[in-house]
Amino acid sequence: MSYHKMKDVVLKDGQSAELGVVIAPGADWQKRLCAYLNATPEPEGSHFHRFLLTQDVPGLEARYFVMLRGGEITGCIFTTDGASVGYINSTFVPRTFRQLGIAGNLMEALEADFSGRGGKVRFFTTRTGSPAEKLFEKVGYQAVWERSGRTGMEKHYNQSTWEDVFSGEAEDAQVEEMTWAHWNPHRALMWTREGDAYHPLVGNFLTRIQECAAQDQMRWKALTLLDGRLVGTAVLRPHDRWGKEDLVSYVLDLYVHPRFRGGTERLFEATMPDAGHVQIFLDRSSKETVAFFLERGFRLETSLRDDFNHHDPTTPDIGVYGQTL
Numbered sequence: 001m002s003y004h005k006m007k008d009v010v011l012k013d014g015q016s017a018e019l020g021v022v023i024a025p026g027a028d029w030q031k032r033l034c035a036y037l038n039a040t041p042e043p044e045g046s047h048f049h050r051f052l053l054t055q056d057v058p059g060l061e062a063r064y065f066v067m068l069r070g071g072e073i074t075g076c077i078f079t080t081d082g083a084s085v086g087y088i089n090s091t092f093v094p095r096t097f098r099q100l101g102i103a104g105n106l107m108e109a110l111e112a113d114f115s116g117r118g119g120k121v122r123f124f125t126t127r128t129g130s131p132a133e134k135l136f137e138k139v140g141y142q143a144v145w146e147r148s149g150r151t152g153m154e155k156h157y158n159q160s161t162w163e164d165v166f167s168g169e170a171e172d173a174q175v176e177e178m179t180w181a182h183w184n185p186h187r188a189l190m191w192t193r194e195g196d197a198y199h200p201l202v203g204n205f206l207t208r209i210q211e212c213a214a215q216d217q218m219r220w221k222a223l224t225l226l227d228g229r230l231v232g233t234a235v236l237r238p239h240d241r242w243g244k245e246d247l248v249s250y251v252l253d254l255y256v257h258p259r260f261r262g263g264t265e266r267l268f269e270a271t272m273p274d275a276g277h278v279q280i281f282l283d284r285s286s287k288e289t290v291a292f293f294l295e296r297g298f299r300l301e302t303s304l305r306d307d308f309n310h311h312d313p314t315t316p317d318i319g320v321y322g323q324t325l
């Protein structure tokens with residue numbers, strides 16, 4: 001299936017339009033959506049849309065809600081979801097069609113769709129102070145954080161909380177390769193990640209997963225529950241900081257949700273290389289985490305405090321811990 005009509009709509013200028021959703025777009029819809037999302041100056045990360053629309057990304061539940069007028073796309077909201085966790089990737093209505101109720105109608109339709117499919121929580125970021133904040137507040141989203149000009153917003157459905165998303169037993173968690181299917185669950189884990197360490201490697205999923213495909217020395221593992229919820233992640237990336245020809249050097253980043261700490265060992269074992277030098281950056285005040293790595297042979301090699309700002313007492317005391325295997 002590519003395009004599915006949902007309903008007819010009368011917009012604020014009295015003209016009628018058609019609202020529908022595109023799932024797994026075929027060649028014709030790939031072309032139309034790429035043209036729409038790339039031609040306009042404002043949509044975020046146009047290369048990202050092109051990538052997602054034209055590559056096979058198994059396991060990713062991507063939906064493009066569109067408003068059509070005379071066959072032309074006049075608005076599009078792109079969402080992805082997985083394991084009952086949803087994300088709004090982009091919302092865009094061209095200038096000439098704004099304030100006609102297009103985005104509002106699209107939002108209502110996609111809210112009903114997600115909730116009807118058992119969605120638990122959906123979140124995204126938007127530019128702080130953008131008109132989009134009002135749009136999302138109207139359909140029940142709340143701003144939960146604000147930093148560097150971005151606002152994080154979320155909405156909980158069917159009385160779910162983050163506690164429900166991260167409920168379960170550590171013994172049930174298993175290690176698997178990170179795949180596209182983990183995109184949204186990974187975003188949820190990062191969204192709720194509690195700071196007990198310094199994380200140099202958390203970043204763009206798209207970049208990470210492409211790096212993984214390109215470099216055979218890189219590992220990216222997921223600690224998951226049977227229904228696809230992600231409760232831990234570990235990335236091992238080669239880097240040249242150590243600089244010895246015969247010794248491959250890596251940086252490790254490992255995070256497990258506090259409820260599932262019992263699965264940390266499994267994730268660690270599956271991610272560590274057989275040989276090489278491995279470094280991890282840890283907040284030295286996180287005693288439990290530091291102890292975990294010391295017990296497994298890591299030693300403090302240097303502290304980054306002076307590299308950041310030793311005059312600022314709020315700067316975390318980051319230690320670089322390493323071991324040679």
Ligand SMILES: CC(C)(COP(=O)(O)OP(=O)(O)OC[C@H]1O[C@@H](n2cnc3c(N)ncnc32)[C@H](O)[C@@H]1OP(=O)(O)O)[C@@H](O)C(=O)NCCC(=O)NCCS
Pocket residue numbers: 042075090091092093094097098099100101102103104105125126127130131132134135136138
């Ligand atoms: C934000 C955007 C999607 C709104 O699209 P739209 O089709 O014009 O929105 P609607 O006409 O459906 O308006 C729905 C609600 O959004 C809010 N809204 C829309 N435009 C607004 C504006 N310029 N100022 C303040 N609120 C605004 C209002 O609450 C409005 O409800 P109301 O008309 O009952 O007051 C559109 O302006 C846009 O594409 N902007 C650039 C891209 C962007 O900022 N995307 C969001 C990034 S996540």
